[in-house]
Amino acid sequence: MHLHPYSSIAEQFAAYRQIIDVREFGNGNINDTYLVTTDIDSSEEKQFILQRINTQVFKQPMLIMQNMRTFTEHMRRRAREEGHRWEMPRVLPTYDGQDFYLASEGNFWRAISYVHGAQSFDTIKGISHAHEVGYALGTFQYLISDLPIDKLADTLEGFHITPRYLLNFDRAFSQNGYKSNTEVKHCLAFVEQRRSFATVLEDARDQGRLRLRPVHGDPKVNNVMIEESTGRAVSLVDLDTVKPGLIHYDIGDCMRSGCNPLGEETEQWEAVHFDPEIGTAILEGYLTQARNFLTAADYEFLFDSIRLLAFELGVRFFTDYLSGNVYFKIKHPQHNLQRALVQFKLTESIEAHEADIRHIIQGMVSPAV
Ligand code: GN1
Ligand code: MG
Secondary structure, X not given: OOOOOOHHHHHHOOOOOXXXXXXXXXXOXXXXXXXXXXXXXXXXXXXEEEEEEOXXXXXXXXXXXXXXXXXXXXXXXXXXXXXXXXXXXXEEOOOOOOOOEEOOOOOEEEEEEOOOOEEOOOOOOOHHHHHHHHHHHHHHHHHHOOOOHHHXXXXXXXOOOHXXXXXXXXXXXXXXXXXXXXXXXHHHHHHHHOOHHHHHXXXXXXXXXXXXXXXXXXXXXXXXXXXXXXXXXXXXOOOOOOEEEOHHHHHHHHHHHHXXXXXXXXXXXXXXXXXXXXXXXXXXXXXXXXXXXXXXXXXXXXXXXXXXXXXXXXXXXXXXXXXXXXXXXXXXXXXXXXXXXXXXXXXXXXXXXXXXXXXXXXXXXXXXO
């Protein structure tokens, strides 16, 4: 039998099971993810997720594991108490009881349980799926909302602080040689025109209008696990960026991911657009849970967050393109430029739909007292 080169790593977490298969899983842009199949019969334990954490990005991976223990326990208990059908992946220990394995070449590996009987999709499949994606984010934020933020370490400093990404962009622009073509010029002008908008959420935070809470950090469509038998969302995975932040980062990110029917990897960037029907369904699903904790100021910044997070991700991709692709994994040299163009086109479409989107939000306003 030909075993995968990482079988010996997988064995560290296998608790005396035989490894049958290890294969690449999902399409993460940062960490490397594998699905491991073992010889055990129980369907729950047959498979698990093995990940190599990118320590160039996550400089202190131990903090991720520490956070994970804290909030998964908290959320599991809360879900039980509130009667929510909700699953949190479990951290799987190594033979010697550690929650990670440091391989000889210095790579940081960890394993988590696989959400059994559920799957995820890269784009929204229909209105009911959109509703479930919003519901998943609302449920996640609700179940974690009473965890004090000082219980969570900062696993990725500066994450979603848009003005910081602009500083990185300025640095990359002035320091790197890059080929200027029509598309690059378009992106440069696009960023320039929106420079002052970049501070909108951080300003609101400085003014005390928005405050830090525990957030997911990466609630894109393909991190929402949909139960195969019911079509209901049962988990929100990819938990490395759970940390203190503004819930608006999450809402904006979920919307920029869900309301772009062509998906963030499309090559037809000129055809990218924001779909208001999907947007309405995501927000409705989200608010079934989030109504419990949103304030009037939170509602006020919803539109800005949708516009901002699409713009921010475009800036992040474009900066990485200018920097020689050091952060996001790429499949070809123009990949990050193409991804930036997609997010900028989406931003433009969100701007064009501003009145509609504000109207939709207005219709849903009902702050918690
Ligand atoms: C990265 O690795 P992945 O695909 O889960 C990124 C997110 C972006 C996303 C875009 C830690 O997430 O912020 O929204 O790519 N994660 C980090 O697909 O930077
Ligand atoms: Mg992620």
